[in-house]
Amino acid sequence: MASLNVGNLGEYLREQRRTAQLSLRQLAEAAGVSNPYLSQIERGLRKPSAEVLQQVAKALRISAETLYVRAGILDEQDREELETRAAILADPSINERQKQVLLQIYDSFRKENAFDSDGGTGDAGAGAGSTEL
Structure with a gap:
């Protein structure tokens, strides 16, 4: 499966998750998404919706707008x-x-x-x- 052009969203999410000292499974649970789906987002294989990004941002306690920019939803x-x-x-x-x-x-x-x-x-x-x- 080819990587989608979602900027460096996946790398950024992985970095934020590690900074928050959360496993992929913990973040997926806190954000209400599946572990495999979150893994695919981090690897750049999936482009999440604004709603999913908002849930992930809330779980990481970071700005959803920052994720929207990195995903190309907002400038x-x-x-x-x-x-x-x-x-x-x-x-x-x-x-x-x-x-x-x-x-x-x-x-x-x-x-x-x-x-x-x-x-x-x-x-x-x-x-x-x-x-x-």
Whole structure:
């Protein structure tokens, strides 16, 4: 059986599993997948679904988004955005209202910058220093 092009997902999973000091069987059980299937993923013979990657990530206590990027499901920019959002939502030093406001500001900056980079006429630099938060 030929190896699929799933980047270095299998090698990365094996490395994470070994770092977590889990056997293949233990990780398979914790993730709710079969031992042979997980072995095939690690060897690059199978490309897992996003759901399986999420279960494996949870069992390894790592970011599912990182696995999605390595499997070609997400690109790096999407992963960075999701990790930024996760960091904001996980911050215990700010309350829920503040988190939502911060995410709204983050979204508005991303939209503004995407518009400008696509040749739009938005004026990203005007008044940037005068905004008080």
